[in-house]
Amino acid sequence: MNSRNLDYNKNVLLISLSLYCIYIPLKTRFPLFFLDAHADLQLLFFAFSSSISFFILENALKKSPKEFVLYYLSVLTAKFLSLLTIVIIYFKIYKKLNAGFATTLLTAFFVYTVLELIFYLKMFKK
Numbered sequence: 001m002n003s004r005n006l007d008y009n010k011n012v013l014l015i016s017l018s019l020y021c022i023y024i025p026l027k028t029r030f031p032l033f034f035l036d037a038h039a040d041l042q043l044l045f046f047a048f049s050s051s052i053s054f055f056i057l058e059n060a061l062k063k064s065p066k067e068f069v070l071y072y073l074s075v076l077t078a079k080f081l082s083l084l085t086i087v088i089i090y091f092k093i094y095k096k097l098n099a100g101f102a103t104t105l106l107t108a109f110f111v112y113t114v115l116e117l118i119f120y121l122k123m124f125k126k
Contacts, residue, residue, distance in 0.1 A: 004123070009054075012050050012112070016043045037098060037104050038101065046112045053116065057071055057072060057075060057120065083105070087102075
């Protein structure tokens, strides 16, 4: 694992811990809104999928820079489809879509996507 990948994983861990520290007081303050939100599992999913996608895309950039966009769109599509699968499973289990679940899911998706984009832009500058 190279230093850029290690640096990225440290940032993913920092972001995950920060989001979780924000989530805990919100869940305490608004327990009905965040009932069955499962933010801990969501953050685990995003941290894992984000780290894997960064590793794949970093290797893709080294092997064939011209096809990076294709790899990026493929990884983004796979992440989005897995996210959709999680929402469907949640809906099947709880028979409704909780606003707290949707809020934490979309917030985490946005934050991790922005983090990925920042690191990809740094990769292209080098």
